[in-house]
Amino acid sequence: MSQAILNQIFDRLEMLDCLELQQLDRAIQKYLADKQLISQQGKFPKNPNQQQLFRQWDAISDEEAAALKAEFTAEDLAFAETALTDYLPQLQQQDKI
Numbered sequence: 001m002s003q004a005i006l007n008q009i010f011d012r013l014e015m016l017d018c019l020e021l022q023q024l025d026r027a028i029q030k031y032l033a034d035k036q037l038i039s040q041q042g043k044f045p046k047n048p049n050q051q052q053l054f055r056q057w058d059a060i061s062d063e064e065a066a067a068l069k070a071e072f073t074a075e076d077l078a079f080a081e082t083a084l085t086d087y088l089p090q091l092q093q094q095d096k097i
Contacts, residue, residue, distance in 0.1 A: 008070055009070065012077075015077070035058075038054070
C-alpha cells in the first residue's frame with residue numbers, strides 16, 4: 001500500500017471519535033472472524049449473492065480496498081456534517097425554550 005494512502009487513512013482515523021473507532025474495530029474483527037471461519041470450513045456462504053461479494057472483495061488489491069474505505073469515510077463524514085448542520089439549530093431552539 002502506498003504511503004500516501006496510508007497517510008490519508010490515518011488522517012481520517014484521527015477524525016473519528018472513540019465510539020466510532022470501537023465500531024470500526026468491531027466491524028473489522030467480525031469481517032476477519034467470518035473470513036477465517038469460511039476459510040477453515042473450506043466453503044463460501046450458501047447464499048450465491050454473498051458468495052459473489054466475498055469473491056469480489058477478496059479479489060481487490062490493497063490499494064482498491066483503501067480507496068473504497070476512504071470513499072466510505074468521506075461519505076460518512078458528509079452525512080455527519082449534514083446531520084450536524086440540522087442538529088445545531090434544533091439545539092439552539094431548545095435552549096430558547
